[in-house]
Amino acid sequence: MTPIAYADFHARSLAERDSFWAEQARRIDWQTPPQQICDVSRPPFARWFVGGTTNLCHNAVDRHAAARPDERALLWVSTEVGQQRVYSFGQLQGEVEAFAAMLVEQDVGAGDRVLIYMPMIPEAAFAMLACARIGAIHSVVFGGFASSSLASRIDDASPKLVVSADAGSRAGKVLPYKPLLDEAIALSTHKPSAVLMVDRGLAPFQRVPGRDLDYAELRRRHDGARVPCAWLESNTPSYTLYTSGTTGKPKGVQRDVGGYAVALATSMDWIFGGKPGETFFSTSDIGWVVGHSYIVYGPLIHGMATLMYEGTPVNPDASVLWSLVEKYRVTVMFSAPTAVRVLKKHDAALLKQHDLSSLRALFLAGEPLDEPTARWIAEGLSVPVIDNYWQTETGWPLLTVAHHIPGVQAVPTRLGSPGVPMYGYDVQLLDEQTGAVLTAPDQKGVLAIAHPLPPGALQTVWGDDARFANTYWHSVPGREVYSTFDWATRDADGYTFILGRTDDVINVAGHRLGTREIEECISGHAAIAEVAVVGVADALKGQVAIAFAVLRDPALASPALEGAVMKHVDAQLGAVARPARVLFVTVLPKTRSGKLLRRALQAVAEGRDPGDLTTLDDPGALAQVKTLLQK
Ligand code: ATP
Ligand code: MG
Numbered sequence: 001m002t003p004i005a006y007a008d009f010h011a012r013s014l015a016e017r018d019s020f021w022a023e024q025a026r027r028i029d030w031q032t033p034p035q036q037i038c039d040v041s042r043p044p045f046a047r048w049f050v051g052g053t054t055n056l057c058h059n060a061v062d063r064h065a066a067a068r069p070d071e072r073a074l075l076w077v078s079t080e081v082g083q084q085r086v087y088s089f090g091q092l093q094g095e096v097e098a099f100a101a102m103l104v105e106q107d108v109g110a111g112d113r114v115l116i117y118m119p120m121i122p123e124a125a126f127a128m129l130a131c132a133r134i135g136a137i138h139s140v141v142f143g144g145f146a147s148s149s150l151a152s153r154i155d156d157a158s159p160k161l162v163v164s165a166d167a168g169s170r171a172g173k174v175l176p177y178k179p180l181l182d183e184a185i186a187l188s189t190h191k192p193s194a195v196l197m198v199d200r201g202l203a204p205f206q207r208v209p210g211r212d213l214d215y216a217e218l219r220r221r222h223d224g225a226r227v228p229c230a231w232l233e234s235n236t237p238s239y240t241l242y243t244s245g246t247t248g249k250p251k252g253v254q255r256d257v258g259g260y261a262v263a264l265a266t267s268m269d270w271i272f273g274g275k276p277g278e279t280f281f282s283t284s285d286i287g288w289v290v291g292h293s294y295i296v297y298g299p300l301i302h303g304m305a306t307l308m309y310e311g312t313p314v315n316p317d318a319s320v321l322w323s324l325v326e327k328y329r330v331t332v333m334f335s336a337p338t339a340v341r342v343l344k345k346h347d348a349a350l351l352k353q354h355d356l357s358s359l360r361a362l363f364l365a366g367e368p369l370d371e372p373t374a375r376w377i378a379e380g381l382s383v384p385v386i387d388n389y390w391q392t393e394t395g396w397p398l399l400t401v402a403h404h405i406p407g408v409q410a411v412p413t414r415l416g417s418p419g420v421p422m423y424g425y426d427v428q429l430l431d432e433q434t435g436a437v438l439t440a441p442d443q444k445g446v447l448a449i450a451h452p453l454p455p456g457a458l459q460t461v462w463g464d465d466a467r468f469a470n471t472y473w474h475s476v477p478g479r480e481v482y483s484t485f486d487w488a489t490r491d492a493d494g495y496t497f498i499l500g501r502t503d504d505v506i507n508v509a510g511h512r513l514g515t516r517e518i519e520e521c522i523s524g525h526a527a528i529a530e531v532a533v534v535g536v537a538d539a540l541k542g543q544v545a546i547a548f549a550v551l552r553d554p555a556l557a558s559p560a561l562e563g564a565v566m567k568h569v570d571a572q573l574g575a576v577a578r579p580a581r582v583l584f585v586t587v588l589p590k591t592r593s594g595k596l597l598r599r600a601l602q603a604v605a606e607g608r609d610p611g612d613l614t615t616l617d618d619p620g621a622l623a624q625v626k627t628l629l630q631k
Contacts (some may be wrong), residue, residue: 001407003407003408003409004407004408004409005408005409006402006405006408006409006410006411006420007420007494009405009408009423010420010421010422010423013423013424014424014426017037017038017424018037018038019037020423020424021037021038021048021049021262021424021454021455022034022037024262024265024266024455025037025049025052025258025262027262027265027266027269028054028059028258028261028262028265028301029054029058029059029063030049030052030053030054030258031053031054031055031231032051032052032053032231033052034049034050034051034052034234034258035050035051035052036049036050036051037049037050038050038452040451040452043451043452043480044451044468044469044472044473044480044482045459045460045465045468046451046452046453046459047234047235047256047459048234048235048256048258048259048262048455049234049235049258049259049262049455050233050234050235051233051234052233052234052258053231053232053233053234054231054232054234054257054258054261055132055133055135055229055230055231055232055257056129056132056238056257056260056261056297056301057096057129057130057132057133057229058133058229059261059265059301060129060132060296060297060300060301061073061089061092061093061096061129061300062093062229064089064276064300064303065088065089065090065092065093068089069088069089069090069093070088070089070090071088071089071277071305072086072087072088072089072279072305073087073088073089073091073092073300073305073306074086074087074092074122074125074300074305074306074308075087075279075305075306075307075308075328076121076122076307076308076309076310077307077308077309077310077311077324078120078121078169078309078310078311079309079310079311079312079315079316079320080168080169080170080171080172080310080311080315081169081200081202081310085122087122092126092129094224095122095126096126096129096130096133097130097133097225097226097227098219098222098223098224098225099123099126099127099129099130099219099222100130100133100134100225100227101222101225101227102130102196102213102215102218102219102222103130103131103134103136103161104134104227105218105222106160106161106193106194106196106213107160108134108136108160108161109134109135109136110134110135110136110230110232110236111135111136111137111236111237112136112137112159112160112161113136113137113138113139113157113158113159113160113240114127114131114136114137114138114139114159114160114161114162114163115138115139115140115141115153115154115157115159115161115162115163115192116128116138116139116140116141116162116163116164116286117140117141117143117145117150117162117163117164117177117181118140118143118163118164118165118168118177118198118286119143119144119165119167119168119169119177119200119310120143120168120285120286120308120309120310121165121198121200121310122308123163123165123198123215124140124163124286125286125295125296125308127163128140128239128286128292128296129296131239132238132239132257133227133229133230134227134230135230135232135236137157137237137238137239137240138238138239138240139153139157139159139239139240139241139252140239140241140286140287140291140292141153141242141287142285142287142288142592142593143165143168143175143177143285143287144168144170144175144177144180144592145180145287145592145614145615146180146614147180147181147183147184147187148184148187148614149614149615150180150181150184151183151184151185151187151188152188153242154184154185154188154190154192155188155189155190156252156462156463157240157252157462158190159190159192160192160193160194161192161193161194161195161196162181162185162192162194162195162196163195163196163198164177164178164181164195164196164197164198165177165197165198165199165200166178166197166198166199166200166201166202166203166204166205167200167202167203168310169202169310170312171312171315172315174202174203176202176203176205177203178197178203178205178206179205181195182206182208192211193211194211194212194213195208195211195212195213196213196215196218197212197213197214197215198215198216199214199215199216232257233257233258234256234257234258234259235256235257235258235259235459236256236257237254237255237256237257237459237462238255238256238257238260239254239255239292240252240253240254240255240462241253241255241289241292241392242392243391243392243393244288244392244591244593244595244615245591245612245614245615246501246591246595246596246597246598246599246615247485247501247503247599248599248612249612250615251392251393251461251467251471252461252462252463252464253289253392253393253458253461253462254458254459254460254461254462255395255456255457255458255459256459258455259454259455259456259457260297260395260455260456261297261301262455262456263395263396263424263454263455263456263457264293264297264298264301264302264395264396264456265298265301265302267293267298267396267397267456268280268298268299268301268302268304269302269404270402270404270405270423271388271396271397271400271402271403271404271422272294272298272332272334272361272363272404273332273360273361273403273404274299274302274304274331274332275304275331276302276303276304277303277304277305278304278305278329278331278332279304279305279306279307279328279329279330279331280294280298280299280302280304280305280306280307280330280331280332280333280334281306281307281309281324281325281328281330281332281333281334282294282295282299282306282307282333282334282335283309283313283321283333283334283335283336283339284334284335284336285593286308287592287593288392288593289390289391289392289395290334290336290365290366292395293395293396294334295308298396305328307324307328307330309324313335313339313342313343314342314343314346317346317350318342318343318346318347318350319350319351319353319354321333321335321339321343322350322351322353322354322356323353323354325354325356325358325359326354326355326356326358329358330358330359331358331359331360332359332360332361332363333359333361333362333363334362334363334364334365335362335363335364336364336365336366336367336593336594337364337366337367337368337369337370337373338366338367338590338594338595339594340364340373340376340377341373341529341530343377344373344376344377344529345529345552348376348380351380351381352380356381356382356383359381359383360383360384361383361384361385361386361403362377362381362383362384362385362386363386363387363388363400364377364385364386364387364388365387365388365389365390365397365418366593366594366595367594367595367596368498368500368516368519368520369387369418370519370520370523370524371415371416371520371523371524372523372524373523374387374415375415384403384413385413386400386401386403386413386419387400387413387417387418387419388400388418388419389418389419389486389496389498391484392458393457393458393472394425394453394456394457394458395456395457395458396422396456397422398421398422398425398427398449398484399417399418399419399420399421399422399427399496399498400418400419400420400422401413401419401420402422402423405423414491414493414495416497416520417491417495417496417497418496418498419495419496420494420495420496421494421496423454424454424455425449425453425454426449426450427447427448427449427496428447428448428449428450428481429443429445429446429447429448429488429489429490429496430445430446430448430476430479430481431443431445431446432445432446432476432487432502433477434477434478435476435477435478435479438490441489441490441491441492442489442490442491442492443489443490444487444488444489444499444512444514445487445488445489446476446483446484446485446486446487446488446502447483447484447486447487447488447496447498448476448479448481448482448483448484449481449482449484450481450482451473451480451481451482453482483502485501485502485503486498486499486500486501486502487499487500487501487502487504487505487514498516499514499516499517500514500515500516500517501598503599504516504534504535504598505535506534506535506543506544506545507535507542507543508535508541508542508543508544508545508576508577509541509542509576510542511576511577513545513573513576513577515532515533515534515535515545515598516533517573517577518533518545518547518569518573518577518579519531519532519533519547521568521569521572521573521577522547522549522565522568522569522579522582524568524572525564525565525568526552527551527552527553527556527561527564527565528549528550528551528552528565529550529551529552530549530550530588531547531548531549531550532547532548532549532588532596532598532601533545533546533547533548533579534546534548534598534601534602534605535602536580536602536605536606537606538580544579544580545577545578545579545580546579546580546581546582546583546605547565547579547581547582547583548583548585548588548601548625549565549582549583549584549585550584550585550586550587550588551584554584554586557584561582561584562581562582562584565579565582566578566579566582583625583628583629584628585621585624585625585628586624587618587620587621587624588601588621589601589616589617589618589621589622589625590616590617590618590621591615591616591617592615592616592617593615594617597613597615597616599611600613600616600622601622601625604622604625604626604629605625605629610622
């Protein structure tokens with residue numbers, strides 16, 4: 001049979017939505033099969049696999065433990081503390097059941113919230129899976145977030161119990177968590193009744209009597225405990241997770257059980273091309289959506305081993321990720337452009353030191369993948385490097401190139417574009433002012449998704465249906481569509497190019513420009529390692545672009561180079577796009593997940609208060625910008 005075109009396959013996923021997803025639903029175990037595939041009766045809400053009962057932990061752990069208990073499930077490596085551990089599916093089930101028994105003993109049950117504030121250690125994954133097992137709703141907060149960020153999340157989630165640890169470690173530096181947690185609980189209005197502490201022996205801490213529990217002691221007591229999986233209706237909330245806060249106050253994304261499991265199982269096969277028994281390696285953190293979908297749930301649901309890594313890409317040296325690929329025979333890897341750019345500052349020969357023959361593809365997501373970075377890593381690895389675009393809200397890729405759908409032609413990658421709309425997503429490009437659907441190629445518009453969102457996407461904003469409807473669905477005039485708040489174009493072949501956030505569109509003397517377009521252009525200049533462009537208010541032109549650039553060789557910073565970069569932009573994009581200034585910095589302000597904090601850069605450049613900086617990684621980055629601007 002000749003394979004069909006991807007576009008036809010995608011069209012079928014929308015036109016025959018229910019039969020399409022009914023087929024995919026067979027990838028997971030249901031205790032009761034769904035009675036209705038998709039309930040669209042109350043837009044903008046959607047309910048998937050209505051009436052079906054299932055369990056994420058059963059699908060991720062128990063069903064594999066029953067079939068092949070001794071196969072590897074969770075591999076943990078910490079270059080921070082020099083330890084590693086391997087859990088088979090059978091052992092993982094034992095750990096998760098013991099953890100679930102501890103939760104039950106603390107009277108945590110279905111619907112109760114458990115906040116997880118943990119470093120990248122196996123107990124964090126046990127905690128998530130144990131919650132899923134008993135129907136408790138987990139809310140993972142990135143470890144090391146400051147107490148004020150943590151306190152606001154404690155108040156929003158109102159957890160009965162918090163799971164934490166004495167400390168995390170980053171680049172060899174111990175980061176005590178307990179004082180931050182105690183401070184957060186002191187600040188929050190809601191007070192959790194119990195705190196379950198994993199003591200790694202990294203940082204001594206005070207226990208609050210009657211509240212703080214010792215994991216090691218409880219673990220011993222519950223060894224061998226059996227706690228059955230709770231069969232949950234597909235639309236029961238499984239977890240909440242906050243967005244990165246790049247554009248403002250983080251939103252509490254709430255996800256379901258059945259739709260999420262089906263979406264992940266399908267993506268593991270069709271998008272990532274992983275195979276049960278192989279090893280998947282995501283360098284993300286459990287505090288982010290990539291960690292939820294592709295460190296914990298996705299690979300395990302698919303019967304793969306997942307490699308969980310505590311460490312940085314450059315410690316002990318810049319080949320550490322590749323040494324892990326070699327050692328664990330990783331077949332599919334997932335990382336972020338920011339990690340690759342960090343590696344790019346080191347010798348490319350480090351890539352060649354290890355046997356990477358097991359690796360079939362590297363997936364990158366989270367921020368724009370610039371062409372020089374994409375080329376550098378693709379040449380170095382000699383495997384496909386696949387950009388994929390999605391959001392905390394969607395839970396799995398929205399744009400990419402699915403290469404593993406049987407009977408469907410693979411879509412080739414195209415540099416600069418994450419790809420085409422994935423099956424199940426009715427993606428539209430809309431005129432920001434009129435809401436009209438843009439169909440002609442190369443027009444700029446807001447990237448939106450028509451109702452209903454596919455399985456796996458957010459159900460609502462936790463505790464705030466009105467915010468869900470108003471923020472996401474009512475931002476384009478006259479239309480009830482989900483806005484990604486990203487700005488994009490689509491070429492004649494249907495490839496989508498992300499131009500930046502809708503609030504990063506700048507207006508220079510009437511010309512609308514995406515900051516990302518200018519960044520892409522500047523990063524093509526040989527001297528530049530990394531760049532951020534923001535629009536800054538200007539009395540004459542409305543707005544002007546200012547570029548903050550990190551040089552490959554900081555010693556080369558000079559007015560002549562600034563002029564050369566401007567000329568480069570003139571030649572490629574035209575003089576309207578030329579930044580008013582190019583400032584050379586040594587580091588850019590980024591969130592803890594590696595995303596550029598443009599809104600903070602812009603505020604500082606306009607002499608305003610940069611606002612909520614709790615997600616900022618390195619406060620020194622903004623200080624440097626301030627100093628430069630004053631010159
Ligand atoms: P907030 O919504 O709180 O401002 P955030 O949008 O940074 O935070 P995430 O959900 O972690 O939080 O990030 C999703 C966003 O990241 C996308 O909307 C897009 O702007 C950007 N992004 C993700 N993947 C890509 C990609 N492959 N190419 C370009 N941009 C990407
Ligand atoms: Mg967002």
